[in-house]
Structures are given as structure tokens and as C-alpha cells.
Amino acid sequence: MKAEIISVGTELLLGHTINTDAAHVARELSALGVDLLHAHVVGDNAGRLEDALREALTRSDLVITTGGLGPTDDDLTKETVARVTGAPLEEHAASLEQLREYFGSRPMSANQRKQAFLPRGSVAFPNAVGTAPGCAVPAGDGKFVILLPGPPSELLPMLREHVTPFLQRYAHGAIASFMVHTFGIGEGAAELRIKDLTGGANPTAATYATEGEMFVRVTAKAADAAAAEALAAPLVEAVRERLGDVVYGVNVSSLESVVLPELIRRGQTLVTAESCTGGLLAKKITDQPGASAVFGTGLVTYANEAKMRLLGVPEDMLRAHGAVSPEVARCMAENARTRYNGDFGLGITGIAGPDGGTPGKPVGLVYIALSAADGVWLRVMRPQGRYLGRDWTRNRAAGHALDLLRRYLFGLPMNPD
Amino acid sequence: MKAEIISVGTELLLGHTINTDAAHVARELSALGVDLLHAHVVGDNAGRLEDALREALTRSDLVITTGGLGPTDDDLTKETVARVTGAPLEEHAASLEQLREYFGSRPMSANQRKQAFLPRGSVAFPNAVGTAPGCAVPAGDGKFVILLPGPPSELLPMLREHVTPFLQRYAHGAIASFMVHTFGIGEGAAELRIKDLTGGANPTAATYATEGEMFVRVTAKAADAAAAEALAAPLVEAVRERLGDVVYGVNVSSLESVVLPELIRRGQTLVTAESCTGGLLAKKITDQPGASAVFGTGLVTYANEAKMRLLGVPEDMLRAHGAVSPEVARCMAENARTRYNGDFGLGITGIAGPDGGTPGKPVGLVYIALSAADGVWLRVMRPQGRYLGRDWTRNRAAGHALDLLRRYLFGLPMNPD
Known part of the structure; x- marks a missing residue:
């Protein structure tokens, strides 16, 4: 079975929106063994959308559109698919009922009501989150056009709960x-x-x-x-x-998705002490549902004063070595663990840039330390080649912290081989 | 001037990678007044890429490809463009020199060296970050094919520093x-x-x-x-x-990019106290370069014990109202400000889900408080409609905190009109 995706939206062609929908749909098709050989983007333009639909239907069994189902005047997908497939739009009773539920006592405009119209003969896919239902429209010769809403929060549940079961009946392999x-x-x-x-x-x-x-x-x-x-x-x-x-x-989503379950399994706790990552490490840890079982305290000690007060980093040490130093990283990790009763402490201090570098301590230099009952381990991130930006540097530094902990938890050498 | 984008990569059609490159290119083209009417994705398949290139060149003046320039065997873009434009690949001296610099004393394989070959007559675009240069290849009738590398960290600087100046000579309007x-x-x-x-x-x-x-x-x-x-x-x-x-x-990038410069301008400081957002608010604040001038301390008090110890939230209050309550949110914000010498304190406590909800305190309920010298303001996020997920809830809660501060700083009513 061959498929193509047509993403509809001028905002995609102006670069205002990144096309995450196409990736979500592609992943589901791949899991179903459906061959996706083409994906396109067209603007909110009925003529070009019609051309793209007609061409796609000549060579593919399944065309999935994303976007253009909403209540506004530039939402044209449904009308265009109706024209291409020859199936006129008709009010769909169950979809209208769901729209009424959604609006409750609030008034529903004619434009909103337009969303309950579907091409004749469609299979409707209810929208669990928003107002516009999706649908599968027969296009002759056993082919289908599937229409999905643009917002990813609406597209994703519709895809998983309705479209995948619908397609499973047609997919081979x-x-x-x-x-x-x-x-x-x-x-x-x-x-x-x-x-x-x-x-x-x-x-x-x-x-x-x-x-x-x-x-x-x-x-x-x-x-x-x-x-x-x-x-x-x-x-x-x-x-x-x-x-x-x-x-x-x-097939895991991130380092933290591997580290947190292992910490939870072991019933061991973690305290974070962050300078240049400014909360990113704690954020990654608490992205994981259930993190509260092993993570109770995170400290963002962006200023030296906070490092002294919350972590007891000695003023002498800050003066002698500077806040960005192996000594301070170790002290942050060690004191985070001991002062806040963790089994592990992670400390990060560095210069994320773009400003703040010196010849001796350039932008991109970050020290990362792990403290456990039986020792302290240090990683150094040195700027290599060109500076890849603040986000990259912070993300990488948080990754090193999680990798240190991963290696400890799984009994691996503390540095890559 | 009409343009199209062809993104090359099987990983895009399998949904493993989101096509951010196309959005970056689209934005630059839009700024140049170049009409982008089509964008496509094809896999690492020379035949389909060749078809897509030939079709695009029949209707557009400019075709921009992303991806497929690297050293591996499935990187086929350059070879295919050479075939379509009839310009054979030749070693490009300056690109080879840059590759040699990149590798320094490390050995360079034949595959790596392949990256210094460009179609004859190309204008080369140096790669500031990685190994594969980009190029503009004349395609007859004043048309061009521009080849860009796939990794966004390589594509973005090349686009801004080389491709935009190149195109400015051709763009009208x-x-x-x-x-x-x-x-x-x-x-x-x-x-x-x-x-x-x-x-x-x-x-x-x-x-x-x-x-x-x-x-x-x-x-x-x-x-x-x-x-x-x-x-x-x-x-x-x-x-x-x-x-x-x-x-x-x-044309701003985020709430924090508006709030932080204003705080810096006023020389006022902020302390954060986060429970369910777990560091996300501090992370957003420190995403802004220069945040250290106004942000020194952030507290991630995920556990009740941390709320008591670091913020002095009374145990009685936690017992009487629960950690997710207006009282605790206010106390977190107020004590963050007073204990850590800030001009402002922001406190967030809630249930980000997917677990941990009760009938009285459902998943999605979050309290957000701002404390200043002249008062405390509270926002409540109540679950509305269906649960949109942990990430959405945390992101929205951090947004509310920043919006409260924005309204205070700019002298606006503390709630939307």
C-alpha cells in the first residue's frame, strides 16, 4: 500500500510553523508497513491543493491531508477534497452533536457549525480535544483521502485512536x-x-x-x-x-527516560545543583512522570551568593578557582547530596554563552560532577570547533550529567570507551 | 521568483526526524520575498529525487535541497543534482582545504574526502560547523539548485551567512x-x-x-x-x-524574551519556587542570555520537605490545605522573594499528571502566584475539556507565571480583559 501526505497551510510555507504533523503521520504509517514515498506542503490555496490531490491519487492508494479543517475562511481542505472526490458536503449528525457538547451553553457561529459538514460517504473520526472532526473519504478504486486537523494536540489522539485502527484493515505487511x-x-x-x-x-x-x-x-x-x-x-x-x-x-525517548526508572527501581534519590543549565536538568528529570519518588529538591544556583548559601560552596574556593572550575562543580555535587540527603548529587557549572567567556575560560567550557557515597566523578566539556549556541551547550551539559549517573547506576566505566 | 524545497531523507518519511530544515529555509525565502509554493520530502532514493528535481525545475526558478550531503553511502543528493544539471563532480580546492583543517591531525577517509567534490561551476558555501559544504549549481535558463546540509546546526549558519546574500542578488520584491x-x-x-x-x-x-x-x-x-x-x-x-x-x-520569540529584558532594564531581581513545573520556569528564564543580572536563585521544591526547608512553608499549612492549594502557592512566592532577597517571587504548585489527581484536586489543576513588595497575585489553571498532557500543562503553568510578571512590570491589569 502506497501513501502520500499533503500538509496544508501557508504558515508552513512561510516557515512560521514546523511540520510536526507530517512526522507524526509518517511514524504511524511506518509502523503499519504502509510505504510513504512522498510528502508535500501546499499553502491555503484551493487550486494548488486540488492539483496536489489529483496528482497524488494517480500514484498512491492513500492520501492523508493535515490542516485546513478549522472554522476560518482559509480552511479549505474539506471543500477541495469534496470537489476532487465528487462527494458533496453534508451535515454529519454525530459530529454536530459533539460540536454542541463542546460549546455547551456558549453560542456556536455558522463558521463553527461548518465543521460538522463532511463529504458524503465519509467515515468520521471524532476530535477528542478540539472542534473539527477528521474523516476518511472514498476516492474510487478502493483509494481513500484521510483528512486530519492541523493542531498536533488534536491530530495525535485522532491518529492513534481512530486512523490507525481504520488503516489496519487495509495495510499489508x-x-x-x-x-x-x-x-x-x-x-x-x-x-x-x-x-x-x-x-x-x-x-x-x-x-x-x-x-x-x-x-x-x-x-x-x-x-x-x-x-x-x-x-x-x-x-x-x-x-x-x-x-x-x-x-x-x-527505542527510548531520552537519557532521562532510562535513568529515572532505574533510580525509581533502586529507590535512590537525586539532588541537582545547576548553574549554567539554570533548571534544565531538573526540568528533564521532572519531564518523567513519577519523578517525585526519587527527586525532591533541585537548586538553581545561578549566582555565587546562591552557591554559597544553598550549597555551602566556600567563598575562598570561588575566589581562588572561580565559579566555573572543577573544584566548584565537585563541591556543588557533593554538598547537594549531603546537605539535602540524596543518594546522588549532580552539579553543573560552566559558560553557556554567547557572552561571559575569557581566554582562560572560554564560552562552552562546562564542568559536570556526580557525587555518590563512594566517590565523585567529573566530566569536562571543552569547546571543540565552533560554538554551537547556548541551547546546544546547555542541553549537552545536562546530557553529560545524566550520562554520568547512567554509567554509575548500570555499573559501566564512568567515561565512554 | 518562484522556489521549491526538496528535503531528502528516509528518516523524514519514517517520521524519525521532524523537518525543521524546511521551516528554516521557508522563513529566509519569505523574508527575501521569494514565493515558495511547494515543499516536498523524498527518501534517500536517487530515482525519486531525480524525478522531483526535474519536475521542480520545470516550474520554479530556484530549487533548494536539504540533506544527503554527508559522507555516508546513502548521501546521494550531490550525485543526483550533478546528473540532472549535467555538471560533473570535481574536487573543490577550498572545500578540501577546509576539510583538512577540520580533521587536523586525525585521518580523513575517502568517504569524508568525497564531501569536497562539487558539481562543476558551483558556488561553494562553507560549512561553519560540520564537514559538508553546500553549493549553488546553475541549472540553465538562469535557474539554480542550492544544496544544503541536513543537520540544522550546519544548515542555519550557512543559510544566513552565505545563501541569503547569494539570493539577495536574484530576489525581486x-x-x-x-x-x-x-x-x-x-x-x-x-x-x-x-x-x-x-x-x-x-x-x-x-x-x-x-x-x-x-x-x-x-x-x-x-x-x-x-x-x-x-x-x-x-x-x-x-x-x-x-x-x-x-x-x-x-515578532518576539516568547514571553520570557519580553519579561527578562524589562527586568534587566529595571534592575529588579526574581526568585522562582517551582513544584510541578520542576525547573521549567527557571530554564525558560535562563534561556535568555544575560539572565544572571536579575536571576540568581531558583528552587525546585518538588517534595513537601523541600517546600518546608527551603521556603519555610509551614507544615500545618501543607497538612490543612495540601501542597496543591492557593495558600501554598502564595506562601512559596512570598517566601521565595523575602528569604532570597528578590524584588519578585514566583511560585507554582499543581498536578501536571498523568497521575496524582483526586476528585477534589484533578490532574491539570495548578496554582501560580506572584509576590512583589506591594502584594501577591494568584492565577488558577483549572482543567478544561480534555487533559492535554504533562508537557502542555507544565508549559502553560510556566506561561501563566511569566504572564503575571509581565502584567505587573508593564502596569497592566493582572488578569486578561
Whole structure:
């Protein structure tokens, strides 16, 4: 089964909005084993949308549109699909009922009511969050156009709860895709280690580098999900083995999503002390539901005064070594742990930039320390090559802190091999 | 001048990567007044990329590709563009020199060296961050194909420093685009207020809703940037006036980017005390370079024990009202300010979910307080409609805290009108 995505919205072509919808839809199609060979963006323009729909229907079995279903005048997707498929818009009773529920006692305008009109013969997909329902419109020869709303918070639940079950009846075969996530290795080095594993056609392995992270994707295609997974599994294992302990997980979302469950399993607690990351590490930790079981206290000691008062960093030490120093990072981690009764303390101090650097302590220099009952471990991030920005630097520093803790918790060497 | 974007990468069609590159390129083209009418994604497949390139060149003057320039075997963009434009790949001396500098004393593989090959007659764009240079390849009839690397950290500086100056010579006319950002109004309500302003063809105004935020985009097209801005300005003012004090800025990146400079200008300091947002508010504040002038201490008091110890929240109060209560939010804000010598204190306590709700205190209930020398102000976020998730809830709560401070700093009513 071949599919294409057509994302509708002038804001996408002006670069005001990033097309996350297409990625969400692509991921679901991939999991269903549907081949997505094209994705397009068109503006809020009925003529170009019509051209794109007609062309897509000549070569694909399934066309999924995102956006243009709302109440405003430039929401044109439904009208255009109705024209292309020859199915006139009709009021859909259940969708109107849901709109009425949504508005309750508030008045509903004619434009709002327009959202309850669907092309004749559609299968409606209720909107769990917003007002515009989605739908699947038959387009002849067993083909379908599926219309989804633009806001990701509306699209995502509709996709999972309604569209995927709808498509499962049509999809043949399945793709299994595994992401082997790493921290502490570059793409070039990773490629060298797995070079001879990347030549196959099914399963395949390929390296990808994103902002501050490198991962390997292993993909296999087979008759069903279980067969595809079984086909991919040995290659996933081989990649893991080659890359070694820089691999922090397969199909996990982040370092913190690996570290927090392990802390919770062990019933051990963590205290954070952050200077240049300014709360980012605590934020990442508390992104994880259930973090409260192991994380009670986080300190953002951006100023020296806060480092002294909340963490007891000695004024002498700050004067002698400066706030950005291995001594202060260690002291922050150690005192965070001991003063606030944690099993672990993490301390981060550095210069995230773009300003504040000196020849001796350049922008990008960050010290990261982990304190546990049996020792303190230090990482140094030194500026390498060109400065990649404040966000990158802070994110990377928080990653190093989580990686130190991961290595301790899983009994790995404290530095990448 | 008409342009299209072709993004190359199987990871985009599998949904593993979100296409931020296309948004970055689209924004630059829009600023240059270049009409972007189409954007596509194709996988790492030379045949489909070739088809897409040939089709794009029949109807557009400029085709910009992103991705597929790296050293690995599935990086095929350069080879395919060379075939389509008939310009063979040749070693480019300056690019090879830059590669040599990048690698320094480390060995450079043949695959790495491949990156210094460019189609004959290209204008090279050096890569300030990574290894693969970009280039502009003449495609006949005054048309060009511009090749850019996939990693956004490489693409962005290349775009700004090299591609925009290159294109400025070819672009005719300019688009001015203004984003009027709001906090505290829904899309429906905003549309009603500006309904009669949204009908024009040039300038145009349109509402957009993204995750937890609503903005109005005003766009005008004219012969040059100054004329386009002058054309848009009266409509921007009219939109601002209609929407009132929910507007926090025009062409600003975030609430914090408005609040922090004003705090810095006033020389006033802020202390944060966060429970459910777990550091997110401090992180947003310290996203702003220069935050250290006004932000020295942030407290993540996730546990009751931390609320008592660091903020002096009375145990009796926690027992009587619970940690998620107006009393505790006020006390957190007030004591953050007084104990840590700030001019302002912000306190947040709530239930971000997905677990931890009770009938009396459901998931999504958050109390947010601002303390200043002359009073304490409270906001309540009550769950409305369906639960939109932990990230949404935390982000919205931090937004409310920043909006309270914004209203105080700019002398506005403390709640939206």
C-alpha cells in the first residue's frame, strides 16, 4: 500500500510553523508497513491543493491531508477534497452533536457549525480535544483521502485512536524500526565501527546525527510486526555490541527516560545543583512522570551568593578557582547530596554563552560532577570547533550529567570507551 | 521568483526526524520575498529525487535541497543534482582545504574526502560547523539548485551567512511578516475581535493556534522590505488594539524574551519556587542570555520537605490545605522573594499528571502566584475539556507565571480583559 501526505497551510510555507504533523503521520504509517514515498506542503490555496490531490491519487492508494479543517475562511481542505472526490458536503449528525457538547451553553457561529459538514460517504473520526472532526473519504478504486486537523494536540489522539485502527484493515505487511540511541560518540566514529553492518537491504542499518546526538536506525520489513521484529533483532544486537556502552537504549525517548526508572527501581534519590543549565536538568528529570519518588529538591544556583548559601560552596574556593572550575562543580555535587540527603548529587557549572567567556575560560567550557557515597566523578566539556549556541551547550551539559549517573547506576566505566 | 524545497531523507518519511530544515529555509525565502509554493520530502532514493528535481525545475526558478550531503553511502543528493544539471563532480580546492583543517591531525577517509567534490561551476558555501559544504549549481535558463546540509546546526549558519546574500542578488520584491503573540485568549475569541480585519489581500491578517498559544500573522508584499513593513504596520497596530493586553509582543520569540529584558532594564531581581513545573520556569528564564543580572536563585521544591526547608512553608499549612492549594502557592512566592532577597517571587504548585489527581484536586489543576513588595497575585489553571498532557500543562503553568510578571512590570491589569 502506497501513501502520500499533503500538509496544508501557508504558515508552513512561510516557515512560521514546523511540520510536526507530517512526522507524526509518517511514524504511524511506518509502523503499519504502509510505504510513504512522498510528502508535500501546499499553502491555503484551493487550486494548488486540488492539483496536489489529483496528482497524488494517480500514484498512491492513500492520501492523508493535515490542516485546513478549522472554522476560518482559509480552511479549505474539506471543500477541495469534496470537489476532487465528487462527494458533496453534508451535515454529519454525530459530529454536530459533539460540536454542541463542546460549546455547551456558549453560542456556536455558522463558521463553527461548518465543521460538522463532511463529504458524503465519509467515515468520521471524532476530535477528542478540539472542534473539527477528521474523516476518511472514498476516492474510487478502493483509494481513500484521510483528512486530519492541523493542531498536533488534536491530530495525535485522532491518529492513534481512530486512523490507525481504520488503516489496519487495509495495510499489508509491517515495518519494524529500532533506534539505537547513544551518548558520547560521533557519527564518523560510529560509522567506522558498524561499517560492515550497513550494507544489507532487509534489515537495514544507518547512522543519523541530530542536535548533539547520534543514533543508528535498524529497519526490517516482513509479513507482520512480529516477523519484522524478529528479522531486525540480530542486527540490533550486533549494532549494540559494536558501539558498546555509549548505547543508552533502544527505542527510548531520552537519557532521562532510562535513568529515572532505574533510580525509581533502586529507590535512590537525586539532588541537582545547576548553574549554567539554570533548571534544565531538573526540568528533564521532572519531564518523567513519577519523578517525585526519587527527586525532591533541585537548586538553581545561578549566582555565587546562591552557591554559597544553598550549597555551602566556600567563598575562598570561588575566589581562588572561580565559579566555573572543577573544584566548584565537585563541591556543588557533593554538598547537594549531603546537605539535602540524596543518594546522588549532580552539579553543573560552566559558560553557556554567547557572552561571559575569557581566554582562560572560554564560552562552552562546562564542568559536570556526580557525587555518590563512594566517590565523585567529573566530566569536562571543552569547546571543540565552533560554538554551537547556548541551547546546544546547555542541553549537552545536562546530557553529560545524566550520562554520568547512567554509567554509575548500570555499573559501566564512568567515561565512554 | 518562484522556489521549491526538496528535503531528502528516509528518516523524514519514517517520521524519525521532524523537518525543521524546511521551516528554516521557508522563513529566509519569505523574508527575501521569494514565493515558495511547494515543499516536498523524498527518501534517500536517487530515482525519486531525480524525478522531483526535474519536475521542480520545470516550474520554479530556484530549487533548494536539504540533506544527503554527508559522507555516508546513502548521501546521494550531490550525485543526483550533478546528473540532472549535467555538471560533473570535481574536487573543490577550498572545500578540501577546509576539510583538512577540520580533521587536523586525525585521518580523513575517502568517504569524508568525497564531501569536497562539487558539481562543476558551483558556488561553494562553507560549512561553519560540520564537514559538508553546500553549493549553488546553475541549472540553465538562469535557474539554480542550492544544496544544503541536513543537520540544522550546519544548515542555519550557512543559510544566513552565505545563501541569503547569494539570493539577495536574484530576489525581486520583499515580504514583511509580523507575528502578534498573545497569552490568555483562544483562537475563536480572537477571530471574533479581528474578524473585519482579516479580509484583505495585501496586507493580510490571519489567526493561528499552536500548542497553548494563539497568534495573528500580518503579512504584506511590496517592492522592498521597507515598503512592505510600512504597508503592514497600520494593520499590525489595529490587531494589537483590538486584542488588547493579551498581546505580549510582535515578532518576539516568547514571553520570557519580553519579561527578562524589562527586568534587566529595571534592575529588579526574581526568585522562582517551582513544584510541578520542576525547573521549567527557571530554564525558560535562563534561556535568555544575560539572565544572571536579575536571576540568581531558583528552587525546585518538588517534595513537601523541600517546600518546608527551603521556603519555610509551614507544615500545618501543607497538612490543612495540601501542597496543591492557593495558600501554598502564595506562601512559596512570598517566601521565595523575602528569604532570597528578590524584588519578585514566583511560585507554582499543581498536578501536571498523568497521575496524582483526586476528585477534589484533578490532574491539570495548578496554582501560580506572584509576590512583589506591594502584594501577591494568584492565577488558577483549572482543567478544561480534555487533559492535554504533562508537557502542555507544565508549559502553560510556566506561561501563566511569566504572564503575571509581565502584567505587573508593564502596569497592566493582572488578569486578561
